[in-house]
Amino acid sequence: xxVSLIVDIAKALMVARLKQTMVAAVGVTFSITMFIxxxxxxxxxxxxxxxxxxxxxxxVRFYNDIKPNEDQPINLSNEFSGGYNxxxxxxxxxxxxxxxxxxxxxxxxxxxxRILGVAPKIAVQVFFNVGNVDIPGVLNGIQVDxxxxxxxxxxxxxxxxxxDLQYSSNSIILGKGAAEKMMAEIGDYVQVTTAQGNRQLLKxxxxxxxxxxELDNLQSYVSLASAQKLLGETSSFITDIQxxxxxxxxxPELAREYRSIFGIDADDIQTVNAQFxxxxxxxxxxxxxxxxxxxxxxxxxxxNILNMMIxxxxxxxxxxxxxxxxxxxxxxxFITIALSIGFVGGLLGLFFGFISCLGIEKIPFETEALPAxxxxxxxxxxxxxxxxxxxxxxxxxFAGFFxxxxxxxxxxxxxxxxx
Amino acid sequence: MSKKAxxxxxxxxxxxxxxxxxxxxEVSFSVNKGEFVSVMGKSGCGKSTxxxxxxxxxxxxxxxxxxxxxxxxxxxxxxxxxxxxxxIGFVFQFHYLIHEFSVLExxxxxxxxxxxxxxxxxxxxxxxxxxxxxxxxHALKKANQLSGGQKQRVxxxxxxxxxxxIIMSDEPTGNLDKKNSDMVFGIFSEIVQEFQQTILMVTHxxxxxxxxxxxxxxxxxxxxxxx
Ligand SMILES: Nc1ncnc2c1ncn2[C@@H]1O[C@H](COP(=O)(O)OP(=O)(O)O)[C@@H](O)[C@H]1O
Ligand SMILES: [Mg+2]
Numbered sequence: 320x321x322v323s324l325i326v327d328i329a330k331a332l333m334v335a336r337l338k339q340t341m342v343a344a345v346g347v348t349f350s351i352t353m354f355i356x357x358x359x360x361x362x363x364x365x366x367x368x369x370x371x372x373x374x375x376x377x378x379v380r381f382y383n384d385i386k387p388n389e390d391q392p393i394n395l396s397n398e399f400s401g402g403y404n405x406x407x408x409x410x411x412x413x414x415x416x417x418x419x420x421x422x423x424x425x426x427x428x429x430x431x432x433r434i435l436g437v438a439p440k441i442a443v444q445v446f447f448n449v450g451n452v453d454i455p456g457v458l459n460g461i462q463v464d465x466x467x468x469x470x471x472x473x474x475x476x477x478x479x480x481x482x483d484l485q486y487s488s489n490s491i492i493l494g495k496g497a498a499e500k501m502m503a504e505i506g507d508y509v510q511v512t513t514a515q516g517n518r519q520l521l522k523x524x525x526x527x528x529x530x531x532x533e534l535d536n537l538q539s540y541v542s543l544a545s546a547q548k549l550l551g552e553t554s555s556f557i558t559d560i561q562x563x564x565x566x567x568x569x570x571p572e573l574a575r576e577y578r579s580i581f582g583i584d585a586d587d588i589q590t591v592n593a594q595f596x597x598x599x600x601x602x603x604x605x606x607x608x609x610x611x612x613x614x615x616x617x618x619x620x621x622x623n624i625l626n627m628m629i630x631x632x633x634x635x636x637x638x639x640x641x642x643x644x645x646x647x648x649x650x651x652x653f654i655t656i657a658l659s660i661g662f663v664g665g666l667l668g669l670f671f672g673f674i675s676c677l678g679i680e681k682i683p684f685e686t687e688a689l690p691a692x693x694x695x696x697x698x699x700x701x702x703x704x705x706x707x708x709x710x711x712x713x714x715x716x717f718a719g720f721f722x723x724x725x726x727x728x729x730x731x732x733x734x735x736x737x738x
Numbered sequence: 739m740s741k742k743a744x745x746x747x748x749x750x751x752x753x754x755x756x757x758x759x760x761x762x763x764e765v766s767f768s769v770n771k772g773e774f775v776s777v778m779g780k781s782g783c784g785k786s787t788x789x790x791x792x793x794x795x796x797x798x799x800x801x802x803x804x805x806x807x808x809x810x811x812x813x814x815x816x817x818x819x820x821x822x823x824x825x826i827g828f829v830f831q832f833h834y835l836i837h838e839f840s841v842l843e844x845x846x847x848x849x850x851x852x853x854x855x856x857x858x859x860x861x862x863x864x865x866x867x868x869x870x871x872x873x874x875x876h877a878l879k880k881a882n883q884l885s886g887g888q889k890q891r892v893x894x895x896x897x898x899x900x901x902x903x904i905i906m907s908d909e910p911t912g913n914l915d916k917k918n919s920d921m922v923f924g925i926f927s928e929i930v931q932e933f934q935q936t937i938l939m940v941t942h943x944x945x946x947x948x949x950x951x952x953x954x955x956x957x958x959x960x961x962x963x964x965x
Contacts, residue, residue, distance in 0.1 A: 324850045331838035638834035641795060642848050642896075643823020645816050732790045735830060 325648065328639070329655035336628055340656075343624045344664035346617035347715065351668020351707050354610030356675040358703040361606040363679075363696035365599040371530055372592055375470055377438075377561030378570040381577065383418060384584045387411050417556045424581055425560060433564055433573060438465040440559040441546040445511040448518075449501045456497055457537050458511065460546020460557075469563040472540075479505050479525025484542050491521040491545075495528040496536030511549070519549050614710055618718035621660055625653055625722035629729075636726055637734035646727035653726050657719025658712060665711030669704050742807065743771045743904045743936040744792060749801035751787055751959075761787050762799070763959040769904065772934040774926065775965075776947040779956030785940045788956075789908050792938070793826055794818040806903055823851050827897030829907040834893065835881035841868070841892050842877040848899040867895040871925060887918035894925055904936040905929075911943060919943070 333340045387409040393399055418424065421439065428437045441460035446453035463485040466472045473481045476492060484490055491511075493503055503509050508520045521541065528535055541549070547556050564570055570587035578585040629636065636649055676697045684695045745768035751761045761784045769775045777785050790796040792803060794810060797818070802811045805825060810818065822828075827848075835844050845864040849855060855863070868874045871891040876884060884892065890910060897905050907926075911919030923946050929935040930951075939950070947953045952965035 321850060321853045324847070324853075327839075327843075328836075331836060335838050634832075634834055635836050638830075638836070639847075640819070641793070641822065641828050641830075641834075643819050643821075643851055645819040647816075648819075648851075732796050735834075736786065736790075 325651050325655055329652050329659065332628055332632055332635070332652070333656055333659065335632070336624070339624045339627065340660060343617070343621045344660045344667070346620040347614070347661055347664025347711055348668040348671060350610065350613030350617045351665050351711050352671040352675060353613050354606075354707050354710070355669060355672025355703055356679065357606045357609055358603075358707075359672070359676040359697045359699060360679050360695065361602045362698035362700065362703070365602055366698055367692065367696040369599060373567065373588065375475070375529060376588055376592065377470075377559075378564045378567045378588045379562040379574045379577070380586045381418065381424070381560040381562070381581065382558060382584050382586075383416050385411050385416065416558050417552070418558065418560060418583060421557050421560060422555065424583075428560070428562060428577070431573075433566070433569055435563045435565050436465060436469045438462055438469050438561045438563075439543065439557040440466075440561055441543060441550070441556065442558050443546055443550060444514050445549075447497065447501060448510040448512055453512070454497065454500060455537075456494070456511075456539055458491070458546060458549070459538060459540050460543045460549075461540055462543050469561070475527055475529050476525045477528045479523075481525060483524035484540060487522065487524065488542075489519065489521050489545055489548075490524040490541070492525040492527045492540040493523055494535040494538045495526045496532060497539060498523070498526050500536070513549060515550070517549055517551060521545070610707070611710065614714045617664075618714040621657055621715050621718035622722060624660075625657060625719055626725075628656070629653065629722055629726045633729065633734050636729050637731040640729070640731040641735070649729070650723040650727035653723035654716065654719050657715045657723070661711045661715025661718075664715075665708055668711060669707055672704070672707065673699075741770045742768045742804070743773075744769050744938070745804040745807075746788075746792060747802040747804070749788065749791060749799055749803070751784070751791065751796075751799045761959050762791075764801070765956075765959070765961055766801075767954055767961055767964055769936060769938050771903075771936050772930070774930040774937045774951045775939070776950040776953045777938065777940045777956060778942065778944070778947050778953055781942070783956045784959045785956055786908050789906055789938070789940055793828055793906050794822055823848055824900055825903040827900070827902035827905040829890075829894050829897050829905060829910045831909045831912045835884075835889055835896075837880065837882040839881060840878050841873065841881055841884065844881050844892055845895045845899055848896060852900050864895070864899060867898050868892070870898075870929070871895055887914055887921060890914060890918070890922055891925065894922070898929065898935070904938060907937065907939040909940055909942065911941065911946065919946070923949070 391404075391406055391409065393404050393406065425437050425439065428434055439462055443458040443460065445456055445458050447456055461472070461484075463472070463482060467481065477495065479492065481492065484492055491509065493501070493509070501509060503523050505523050505525065507523050509523060510518060510520050512518050527538065527540060529538075543557070544554065547554055550556065562573070564573065567588055571589050574585040574587035639649060676699060679695050680697045682695045683693065685693060747766050749762050749765040753759050753761055765788060777788070779785050787796070791799050794803075797815070802809060804810065805821065810821060813821075836847070839847075842861065842864050845867055846860050849860040849863060850857070865874060865877060868877055871894065873888065873891050873895065876888065881889065881892065894910075911922050914922060926937055926939065927949070930937060941947055953963075954961055954965055955963040
């Protein structure tokens with residue numbers, strides 16, 4: 320059987336009912352357009368919201384937690400080794416918050432191929448002394464260039480130049496919320512006191528705004544060296560090692576691995592931010608559900624047009640069968656019609672979907688909370704276009720399935736005799 | 739080589755709605771190759787029913803049908819489709835052309851379906867068939883731009899496309915005026931004479947029937963004369 324004949328006949332039937340065929344195709348186009356626009360927008364939003372936390376957060380964070388010693392003296396005693404020892408009211412021992420031998424740890428981590436980068440950090444609890452009130456805050460001592468490379472630090476510095484932190488000593492980038500409370504302008508000096516009682520004047524060189532108010536009220540940034548100086552520690556003192564991976568899905572595995580090797584605490588991003596994953600998934604599911612619903616509706620459109628075509632072209636089907644077309648040939652003709660509608664409609668849908676995504680991307684979207692965002696975010700992942708294309712063919716195939724089967728079963732004798 | 743193009747043996751056919759009625763009662767006859775046979779009988783005596791059985795489109799009957807000495811009763815529907823395509827040309831009372839196709843394409847369809855020759859060859863053959871009926875000038879027109887008589891000529895050309903073993907026709911002139919029915923009948927006689935085409939034609943036109951080689955007379959589901 321030559322395929323071109325089936326296609327020619329399918330084409331002739333479509334031309335005969337051009338208007339309806341086009342309406343059916345427009346139905347598919349519309350739903351695929353919506354599907355693409357919706358998925359692009361929703362996932363753009365997902366990326367944005369995830370990025371808000373995920374890009375700012377280390378994929379794995381190494382630190383020493385303050386906690387009771389796991390090897391309490393009683394466990395070491397032979398006398399009680401057979402029993403199950405319960406100790407009440409255990410207090411944490413004086414343990415180092417700094418990471419011991421951190422230089423070799425960092426070297427090891429940098430040698431790991433899964434790891435994109437490593438940034439050391441010092442977190443210092445401080446009070447800002449403003450007049451006669453003390454405002455609590457956290458100073459993050461960071462390695463400015465690495466922090467920027469791995470965690471897009473500069474995106475969140477809304478005023479001032481972030482590199483000043485590195486170039487001028489005793490400088491600070493204040494959290495926007497904290498700065499507003501202290502009414503500290505750029506160029507002003509603020510006084511901080513650490514828990515140990517060390518005091519220091521720091522010059523404000525910028526504001527930091529993450530979009531998460533809680534953080535912006537609390538977190539401020541200084542250079543690693545300033546933080547060490549403030550604490551009166553040597554340059555080997557750090558409290559956190561932040562790691563960013565090429566594939567953040569590997570973080571639980573990596574955290575587990577190095578936790579046992581280095582014997583320090585390690586948190587992975589999945590465990591810390593499990594709720595973000597859930598939110599993204601739900602938004603994706605909603606967009607898929609809406610897209611598929613639209614496609615099913617347009618599938619009914621195709622179902623209708625095919626049924627109508629079959630009803631109107633009963634004579635043609637009868638004569639084709641009389642000439643020697645088998646049931647399968649007739650079925651293929653109508654499946655071809657359905658798939659052509661799906662293909663053309665789908666292709667246009669992908670195109671218009673892309674155009675709408677470009678349009679959405681131009682809509683201004685400015686909010687205080689998201690300084691780096693100027694327009695609506697859109698995700699142009701080809702995956703959605705592939706899924707949209709496949710869906711349009713699959714739904715139209717199913718929409719065409721029953722009408723085609725009906726056509727293939729038409730008894731030519733009944734039609735010819737009916738005249 | 740057998741002389742018989744088609745042979746029916748004791749064909750019985752029942753309809754079940756409304757109530758069981760026997761429409762064909764042990765119909766047996768045969769048509770030889772190169773013969774032009776007409777079937778006559780009162781309206782409702784079962785002529786069309788018989789023709790649909792012989793054309794393999796109706797498979798719900800008792801008895802046996804042989805085409806070119808091969809038993810076709812009980813064959814699969816795919817086999818029968820192929821057989822219809824290759825060996826049987828059917829001309830209906832209504833032409834049943836595909837209106838969206840050109841005249842030439844309509845004639846070519848059985849050849850394209852058979853898929854044994856290239857498109858160019860098929861176009862050439864279809865053109866030859868149209869020439870027999872002096873329709874070559876209309877080859878590129880759409881089928882719905884033709885008159886009734888022209889359409890019927892095109893449908894005969896289409897039936898001839900694969901050089902079938904037999905042409906069956908159910909009242910091909912029933913829907914045409916005197917002039918056009920004479921012309922269609924003239925064509926049938928011509929292809930019998932020139933190409934030794936076997937034809938089995940149902941008609942209720944006494945005058946036309948008398949001009950065929952032989953007339954089978956039916957009455958009430960039975961053959962009463964083999965002519
Ligand atoms: N599908 C059917 N169901 C029931 N009876 C039918 C059906 N088709 C035809 N008949 C009956 O069978 C008889 C023969 O019909 P037909 O072969 O069309 O006659 P003819 O072609 O000789 O005029 C008629 O009595 C007709 O009413
Ligand atoms: Mg009849």
